[in-house]
Amino acid sequence: MMRGMKYEEPLVAPNGDRFVLIEFGDDGGLRLNLQARGFAKAVDEARIPGVIETNPGFNSVLIEYDWQRIAYDDLVREALALADAVGTPDEIESRLVHVPTLYLDPWTRACMEEYHRTIKQRPYDPESIVAENGLSGLDELVALHSATEYWIGIIGAYPGLPLMRPLDPRCIVYAPKYDPPRMWTPQGAVVCAGGQSAIQTLHSPGGFNMIGRTPLPMLDPERRIPAFGGGIALLRVGDRIKFDPIDRSEYDRIEAKLAEGTYPFNIVEYQRFSLSAYEAWVASLDAEQRH
Amino acid sequence: MEVLKPGLETTVQDYPGRVGVVSTGYPISGPMDGWSFRIANRLVGNDVSAAGLECQFIGPTLRFHDDRVVAVCGAEMPAALDGEPFEGWTSVAVRAGQTVALGSATRGARAYLAVSGGIDVPPFLGSRSTYRLGQIGGAGGEPLKAGQHLPLGPNGGAGTPGRRAAAHARPRFPEDRIWSVEAVTGPREDWIDEAGHARFLTSDWRVSAHSNRVGVRLEGPEWTFTRRAYDKSPENGTHPSNIIEHGYGLGSINLCGQTPIVLGPDGLTLGGFINPYTVPTGSLWKPGQARPGDIFRFRAVSVREAQEARAALDALCAAPDAIEEIGAG
Numbered sequence: 001m002m003r004g005m006k007y008e009e010p011l012v013a014p015n016g017d018r019f020v021l022i023e024f025g026d027d028g029g030l031r032l033n034l035q036a037r038g039f040a041k042a043v044d045e046a047r048i049p050g051v052i053e054t055n056p057g058f059n060s061v062l063i064e065y066d067w068q069r070i071a072y073d074d075l076v077r078e079a080l081a082l083a084d085a086v087g088t089p090d091e092i093e094s095r096l097v098h099v100p101t102l103y104l105d106p107w108t109r110a111c112m113e114e115y116h117r118t119i120k121q122r123p124y125d126p127e128s129i130v131a132e133n134g135l136s137g138l139d140e141l142v143a144l145h146s147a148t149e150y151w152i153g154i155i156g157a158y159p160g161l162p163l164m165r166p167l168d169p170r171c172i173v174y175a176p177k178y179d180p181p182r183m184w185t186p187q188g189a190v191v192c193a194g195g196q197s198a199i200q201t202l203h204s205p206g207g208f209n210m211i212g213r214t215p216l217p218m219l220d221p222e223r224r225i226p227a228f229g230g231g232i233a234l235l236r237v238g239d240r241i242k243f244d245p246i247d248r249s250e251y252d253r254i255e256a257k258l259a260e261g262t263y264p265f266n267i268v269e270y271q272r273f274s275l276s277a278y279e280a281w282v283a284s285l286d287a288e289q290r291h
Numbered sequence: 292m293e294v295l296k297p298g299l300e301t302t303v304q305d306y307p308g309r310v311g312v313v314s315t316g317y318p319i320s321g322p323m324d325g326w327s328f329r330i331a332n333r334l335v336g337n338d339v340s341a342a343g344l345e346c347q348f349i350g351p352t353l354r355f356h357d358d359r360v361v362a363v364c365g366a367e368m369p370a371a372l373d374g375e376p377f378e379g380w381t382s383v384a385v386r387a388g389q390t391v392a393l394g395s396a397t398r399g400a401r402a403y404l405a406v407s408g409g410i411d412v413p414p415f416l417g418s419r420s421t422y423r424l425g426q427i428g429g430a431g432g433e434p435l436k437a438g439q440h441l442p443l444g445p446n447g448g449a450g451t452p453g454r455r456a457a458a459h460a461r462p463r464f465p466e467d468r469i470w471s472v473e474a475v476t477g478p479r480e481d482w483i484d485e486a487g488h489a490r491f492l493t494s495d496w497r498v499s500a501h502s503n504r505v506g507v508r509l510e511g512p513e514w515t516f517t518r519r520a521y522d523k524s525p526e527n528g529t530h531p532s533n534i535i536e537h538g539y540g541l542g543s544i545n546l547c548g549q550t551p552i553v554l555g556p557d558g559l560t561l562g563g564f565i566n567p568y569t570v571p572t573g574s575l576w577k578p579g580q581a582r583p584g585d586i587f588r589f590r591a592v593s594v595r596e597a598q599e600a601r602a603a604l605d606a607l608c609a610a611p612d613a614i615e616e617i618g619a620g
Binding site for chain 1: 310311312313314315316317415416424425426427475477478479480523524525526527528529533535536537538539540541542543548559560561562563566569570571572573594597598600601602
């Protein structure tokens with residue numbers, strides 16, 4: 001079986017009459033993510049006539065095309081040739097973005113209480129994660145979640161929403177998703193499920209467990225905030241995130257500074273990320289220490 | 292154009308919507324029934340892409356401040372000009388000061404109101420389509436509200452009243468509310484076992500009341516899976532329908548646990564559930580016009596058949612003979 005690895009040949013499958021899905025492997029590791037990201041970039045830059053756009057997943061890329069300009073078989077042949085040529089980039093530019101976070105905040109707690117009351121009974125999310133992962137308590141959950149950098153592997157589902165994995169494997173916490181999903185989630189909620197974390201960019205439905213909230217805006221449709229560099233979303237694929245725990249008074253101070261446009265976003269721009277150095281570091285970690 | 296009554300959920304949409312920005316996480320948006328939408332624009336002399344109104348179940352009441360031509364296509368929704376009923380699928384002259392009122396849909400779910408000159412709200416990322424969750428596009432990112440004034444594009448003398456859509460240019464809604472819906476197999480059909488595929492293609496799927504522009508939810512029999520759905524790395528998630536997050540094409544039949552959802556124009560751009568089938572572009576108007584309680588019966592078509600069906604629909608929406616003069620037919 002192809003479990004937990006890169007496929008010898010990418011898996012290619014039509015998604016209806018105008019999309020094709022190209023998947024590079026079965027695992028959620030960074031190697032496949034960098035391959036998918038590099039491949040999507042190569043397809044975009046190749047400007048193949050008939051290709052409309054690319055939508056990168058964690059280890060796959062969905063391509064939209066116009067079959068009257070490029071036949072399915074021709075598209076697949078050209079795409080696979082590009083995938084071969086690109087391979088997996090070893091080093092890429094990667095910003096480090098600090099995200100101040102009020103863990104165990106009152107807004108996500110109120111949202112959980114409403115779900116508990118109106119949809120389905122459920123323990124408080126942070127407590128169920130503590131139990132699920134055999135942690136000593138809420139303090140250990142906060143310490144563990146904020147101890148590592150996170151890798152943004154994809155942006156999407158909702159506008160600008162970052163899906164990320166902890167770079168330090170000792171900091172992974174597992175949590176099952178909501179079933180059924182919540183009807184709404186506070187904007188800025190820091191959420192996690194299945195070893196991944198995310199930041200909710202909109203007041204939108206969601207299925208991940210909520211453990212905190214950041215006052216930082218994730219989206220700026222009017223492109224007014226200079227720290228967004230002219231973009232609509234604060235975060236990009238390949239950025240790393242560090243959640244910095246803050247208290248309620250700091251949260252309120254940051255919110256006030258954001259409102260008056262004087263908040264100094266902390267984005268470290270000069271770094272590069274080396275896949276081989278990262279993999280060597282992970283391999284060197286004592287397996288016993290892993291959570 | 293002034294909104295006197297907003298209707299149930301009336302939004303500004305253009306065709307085809309927000310293209311080329313999916314990697315930012317913004318969905319395509321645009322009309323759920325792009326067929327009726329394009330014909331409505333043709334009737335009033337607009338380009339098929341021009342922004343118009345999508346009126347869900349209960350339509351709006353609008354007062355016009357200058358002379359325009361309007362057409363109502365899609366769902367059967369009673370329409371009146373200053374209280375005088377007029378037919379759908381026809382172009383009608385509206386004078387300054389007159390009021391157009393739409394009622395409740397009697398068949399289908401969404402009526403489209405096109406106005407000569409189009410609705411001239413500011414575009415966002417290349418489109419005027421409303422994306423309600425993201426609060427962008429349309430009239431302030433929201434459905435219409437009473438008292439709003441919507442800017443209209445230059446009329447330019449375009450728009451001829453007294454036209455109608457030819458019979459062959461109108462989608463047919465089934466009398467018995469049982470829809471035959473095309474489905475292309477894949478991309479992740481290998482996670483569903485033979486019995487699961489047989490059930491998908493032979494069962495009645497009931498359209499749930501929890502359906503909207505994000506997705507049309509279906510209720511039906513249980514799905515069963517192959518070993519592939521269980522034999523996977525832990526990052527995929529525990530449920531057999533869970534997979535590592537990947538891009539979702541518009542129209543994907545997204546299997547959320549045991550609930551299939553036909554992803555609509557405001558749907559998620561990616562996610563962690565498999566898509567065993569996809570409703571192709573030429574058939575997307577069907578989930579767009581289905582009402583809660585309607586029945587879907589799926590029919591497998593090849594990628595090639597689906598591509599040709601889309602091309603045929605595009606040709607039909609652009610054909611000169613789609614629009615005829617009343618009295619000439």
